[in-house]
Amino acid sequence: MSDPKIEGYTFKPGFRGMAEDTGSDQTMFKGVQWGKVMMWIFLLSDTFIFSCFLISYMKGRASTVVDWPNTSEVFSLHVGGVPVPLLLIAIMTFVLITSSGTMALAVKYGYEKNRKMCGWLILATAIGGLTFVGMQAFEWSKLIHEGVRPWENPFGAKQFGSFFFMITGFHGTHVSIGVIFLFIFARKVFKGDFDNGKRGFFTTMKSDYVAIEILGLYWHFVDLVWVFIFAFFYLW
Amino acid sequence: MSDEYNQQNTPLEAQSSENMSGSSGETTKDIDYVRPAEVPDQDLYHGHSFLTKWVFCQDAKVIGIQYFLTAVFTGIVGLILSWLMRLQLGYPDLVPFITAEHYYQFVTMHGMIMVVYFLTALFLGGFGNYLIPLMVGARDMVFPYVNMVSFWMFFIAVCVLMASFFVPGGPTGAGWTLYPPQAILSGTPGANMGITLMLISLSLFVIGFTMGGLNYIITILQARTRGMTLMRMPLTIWGIFTATALAMLAFPALLVSCIMMTLDKMLGTSFFMPAILQAGEVLSYGGGSPVLFQHLFWFFGHPEVYIVALPAFGIVSDLISVHARKNIFGYRMMVWAIVGIGALSFFVWAHHMYVSGMNPWFGFFFATTTLIIAVPTALKVYNWIITLFRANIRMNVVMLFCLGFIVTFVNGGITGIFLGNVAVDIPLSDTYFVIAHFHMVMGIAPLMVIMGAVYHWFPLVTGRMLSEKLGKWHFWFTFLGAYSIYFPMHYLGFIGVPRRYFEMYDSPYVTSATGMNEFITVAALIVGAAQLIFIYNIVTSIKIGKPAGKNPWKANSLEWLTPDVPPTHGNFGEKLPAVHRWPYDFNVPGAKEDYITQTTPPSEVINAEVEKT
Amino acid sequence: MDNIENKEQSTTHKIGIYLWIWGLLFVLSFFSYMVDWFAFQGLLRWSLILTFMFLKAGLIMAFFMHLFWERYALVNVLLWPMTAIACFIILMVAEAQYTVFTRLLYFFTGG
Numbered sequence: 018m019s020d021p022k023i024e025g026y027t028f029k030p031g032f033r034g035m036a037e038d039t040g041s042d043q044t045m046f047k048g049v050q051w052g053k054v055m056m057w058i059f060l061l062s063d064t065f066i067f068s069c070f071l072i073s074y075m076k077g078r079a080s081t082v083v084d085w086p087n088t089s090e091v092f093s094l095h096v097g098g099v100p101v102p103l104l105l106i107a108i109m110t111f112v113l114i115t116s117s118g119t120m121a122l123a124v125k126y127g128y129e130k131n132r133k134m135c136g137w138l139i140l141a142t143a144i145g146g147l148t149f150v151g152m153q154a155f156e157w158s159k160l161i162h163e164g165v166r167p168w169e170n171p172f173g174a175k176q177f178g179s180f181f182f183m184i185t186g187f188h189g190t191h192v193s194i195g196v197i198f199l200f201i202f203a204r205k206v207f208k209g210d211f212d213n214g215k216r217g218f219f220t221t222m223k224s225d226y227v228a229i230e231i232l233g234l235y236w237h238f239v240d241l242v243w244v245f246i247f248a249f250f251y252l253w
Numbered sequence: 254m255s256d257e258y259n260q261q262n263t264p265l266e267a268q269s270s271e272n273m274s275g276s277s278g279e280t281t282k283d284i285d286y287v288r289p290a291e292v293p294d295q296d297l298y299h300g301h302s303f304l305t306k307w308v309f310c311q312d313a314k315v316i317g318i319q320y321f322l323t324a325v326f327t328g329i330v331g332l333i334l335s336w337l338m339r340l341q342l343g344y345p346d347l348v349p350f351i352t353a354e355h356y357y358q359f360v361t362m363h364g365m366i367m368v369v370y371f372l373t374a375l376f377l378g379g380f381g382n383y384l385i386p387l388m389v390g391a392r393d394m395v396f397p398y399v400n401m402v403s404f405w406m407f408f409i410a411v412c413v414l415m416a417s418f419f420v421p422g423g424p425t426g427a428g429w430t431l432y433p434p435q436a437i438l439s440g441t442p443g444a445n446m447g448i449t450l451m452l453i454s455l456s457l458f459v460i461g462f463t464m465g466g467l468n469y470i471i472t473i474l475q476a477r478t479r480g481m482t483l484m485r486m487p488l489t490i491w492g493i494f495t496a497t498a499l500a501m502l503a504f505p506a507l508l509v510s511c512i513m514m515t516l517d518k519m520l521g522t523s524f525f526m527p528a529i530l531q532a533g534e535v536l537s538y539g540g541g542s543p544v545l546f547q548h549l550f551w552f553f554g555h556p557e558v559y560i561v562a563l564p565a566f567g568i569v570s571d572l573i574s575v576h577a578r579k580n581i582f583g584y585r586m587m588v589w590a591i592v593g594i595g596a597l598s599f600f601v602w603a604h605h606m607y608v609s610g611m612n613p614w615f616g617f618f619f620a621t622t623t624l625i626i627a628v629p630t631a632l633k634v635y636n637w638i639i640t641l642f643r644a645n646i647r648m649n650v651v652m653l654f655c656l657g658f659i660v661t662f663v664n665g666g667i668t669g670i671f672l673g674n675v676a677v678d679i680p681l682s683d684t685y686f687v688i689a690h691f692h693m694v695m696g697i698a699p700l701m702v703i704m705g706a707v708y709h710w711f712p713l714v715t716g717r718m719l720s721e722k723l724g725k726w727h728f729w730f731t732f733l734g735a736y737s738i739y740f741p742m743h744y745l746g747f748i749g750v751p752r753r754y755f756e757m758y759d760s761p762y763v764t765s766a767t768g769m770n771e772f773i774t775v776a777a778l779i780v781g782a783a784q785l786i787f788i789y790n791i792v793t794s795i796k797i798g799k800p801a802g803k804n805p806w807k808a809n810s811l812e813w814l815t816p817d818v819p820p821t822h823g824n825f826g827e828k829l830p831a832v833h834r835w836p837y838d839f840n841v842p843g844a845k846e847d848y849i850t851q852t853t854p855p856s857e858v859i860n861a862e863v864e865k866t
Numbered sequence: 867m868d869n870i871e872n873k874e875q876s877t878t879h880k881i882g883i884y885l886w887i888w889g890l891l892f893v894l895s896f897f898s899y900m901v902d903w904f905a906f907q908g909l910l911r912w913s914l915i916l917t918f919m920f921l922k923a924g925l926i927m928a929f930f931m932h933l934f935w936e937r938y939a940l941v942n943v944l945l946w947p948m949t950a951i952a953c954f955i956i957l958m959v960a961e962a963q964y965t966v967f968t969r970l971l972y973f974f975t976g977g
Binding site for chain 2: 043045065069073180
Binding site: 618 | 947950953954957958960961963964965
């Protein structure tokens with residue numbers, strides 16, 4: 018999407034453009050609606066939360082004198098008697114990236130006012146999210162069955178279980194909240210609320226297709242956090 | 254009116270300060286031109302029932318007052334706790350109710366309430382909500398519903414915190430820094446429900462202030478009125494804005510540390526808990542790192558103190574310039590100093606941890622960054638003083654509080670230099686010197702600003718003036734009293750009196766410090782009582798104060814230019830203002846009056862030597 | 867929600883770009899998984915993990931989250947605060963090394 022048209026303002030690219038935008042009156046982020054800026058800054062704050070979690074995990078893991086469990090073994094699935102390392106995680110990553118893709122397409126079709134494609138793609142994203150949470154719950158139950166607890170585990174350092182449940186728990190909660198909103202928005206799209214500008218139940222503000230982009234930003238953020246968790250917790 | 258400019262007669266670019274130097278080549282036909290509005294007027298929610306108009310109100314002004322009153326209530330609780338502490342320190346065993354456990358609980362709750370629930374909530378929630386939309390020319394915050402929810406989250410957080418006074422075991426006595434492992438072990442007061450409620454309350458506070466913070470930032474960045482560039486905003490807004498940005502980025506670390514400590518307590522995880530004995534019994538913890546909590550806490554904690562200080566810096570700049578009838582000296586550098594202090598505040602946190610047993614090499618890094626952050630801070634002090642130099646100073650109550658701020662802040666800031674150096678900090682750490690430092694710089698100085706700000710903006714909020722006579726009594730009691738409390742503490746610190754001690758025991762301090770402790774206690778009780786003058790002033794002036802009319806201080810910024818005083822829902826009536834200048838055009842040579850409001854078009858002051866802003 | 871007429875209506879991207887990035891993400895995820903399958907160790911393992919991670923993160927942020935096309939001001943506001951996180955990470959690495967050093971020193975060698 019190119020820069021939007023604003024009366025009385027000429028857009029410049031790059032650093033010069035940033036200086037002009039920052040120095041101008043009324044808005045700093047030209048043409049960006051309030052809801053979108055809100056989501057971006059909220060995501061910045063949420064990034065700091067997950068960064069603090071992962072930094073604590075790094076510090077905790079790097080300072081144990083007890084060995085850290087071997088993640089390839091702990092997180093492997095047995096398929097026909099053969100242990101496949103990180104199989105469940107690979108499938109979960111696949112599912113989440115797929116849902117990210119469907120969300121990006123949903124945003125595109127939303128702006129093109131193609132309600133059917135947009136609605137079905139949002140539903141597909143929601144299903145992907147549900148599948149992810151389901152697999153995460155399965156992984157939790159498998160590990161709990163094997164004796165992993167927040168306070169201890171049979172595989173190695175005590176902190177393994179605590180960091181695992183805490184970090185994946187917070188991530189899974191974020192995914193679940195996203196799924197709920199995806200279902201709500203799918204319904205709003207099919208009903209045509211974004212075309213009509215119907216007022217929201219809580220905020221009484223008018224709806225607009227930018228809301229789907231805003232939800233999309235949240236969903237991509239959830240995927241982004243998973244990229245980091247996957248790399249640092251499971252792979253490292 | 255040239256403000257109703259809708260068509261484009263001239264091919265002009267945005268009228269920001271960068272473009273004023275006539276890059277278009279031709280002489281501008283209309284010097285009053287301001288760019289048209291980028292977005293349509295805001296869609297506001299109007300409540301109709303009592304609940305939606307006064308309780309769950311979405312008007313930022315009402316929300317601001319709700320924050321203000323709730324924060325002041327918690328502040329009064331904190332103040333009473335401080336009297337109880339001083340009673341014990343000045344006259345040990347006079348009040349048998351104050352046992353050692355109770356004393357530590359008072360210390361903890363006083364600290365947490367004052368820093369977080371009183372000062373942060375007051376500056377960001379109270380002043381921020383009321384002043385931001387008015388000063389940037391918006392009708393309300395950008396997300397009024399979320400704003401309303403944010404206040405009620407804060408209210409619930411305060412309720413949970415106050416509830417901790419009434420649970421078995423009482424509130425936590427771990428110190429406001431809540432260091433593990435002691436905070437959740439049985440030797441510390443409130444180690445059962447008290448600490449849990451504290452952690453829950455802090456988490457709710459963070460969630461609420463994230464919602465509020467989003468509102469403040471986006472209103473300032475995206476909802477300014479026509480002509481209002483960032484460099485035309487009053488410094489009050491710059492201070493609150495930067496503080497909010499810090500809050501958005503620092504509170505996550507607090508939330509994370511609270512969550513992890515809650516898990517350590519409730520689920521027996523070992524994030525922060527090492528292998529440890531509790532009253533001779535080996536606990537099942539192991540492998541955790543207490544210093545990790547300290548790093549997380551202070552990664553939050555240091556930006557937090559700037560969240561308290563920066564709005565005070567911004568507000569005092571505006572108060573000084575209005576009441577000295579002079580533009581703030583070096584506005585641009587003041588802005589950069591605020592932003593620079595904000596950015597640097599993320600790189601200095603471990604100067605609170607020099608004696609914690611952290612990696613010994615960190616002292617070099619953090620002492621360096623700490624001394625660097627002193628530079629923009631000192632720059633601001635110089636600029637305030639230069640602003641006052643040869644100004645037309647009105648020595649009213651507001652100005653007195655500003656002067657009080659400068660004196661106490663310089664005092665507190667200089668002692669900060671002592672503490673920022675590792676070697677000097679080692680004997681002074683955990684002594685009364687530290688207490689003197691942070692009370693001066695974070696307690697007294699911002700409090701002076703708060704009081705001055707109340708005297709300054711009371712006429713706007715209520716339409717009446719506060720009594721100057723009562724105000725002067727209030728100021729002198731508070732200022733001289735506060736100095737009497739905290740100046741002697743520097744000496745107590747030098748001779749080594751430790752902080753957070755319930756009593757002095759049988760030590761050399763008994764003879765040398767007793768008199769001073771008594772003096773401080775008496776001063777504290779007198780200053781506390783003097784605040785009744787302030788409360789009396791406020792309560793009576795609402796009914797019988799002198800009617801203020803519009804803009805009684807003859808200030809320039811937009812909050813004084815509303816059609817109604819006090820401002821009503823929607824702030825500016827039919828049309829939003831158009832801004833042509835910064836808010837510091839005082840005593841401009843050639844102008845008719847000694848002030849030029851932000852909305853005065855250039856054509857009305859053609860003969861004045863107005864600065865290009 | 868604040869209302870701007872649908873300026874973006876005629877300027878959405880073609881579906882192709884999303885499919886390309888999507889494919890790239892799968893490829894990079896596959897490579898990350900291969901790092902574990904082939905059981906690389908040490909510096910090679912860590913540098914590969916980090917490289918693939920940052921590439922994936924970058925693609926998601928730039929194209930799915932649209933930052934490639936947003937105004938430079940927004941991109942800067944979002945990315946500069948990461949320097950505080952980077953400082954925190956570096957210092958916590960040093961702290962962790964110091965912690966494990968003191969633990970080995972005091973618990974195992976008797977200090």
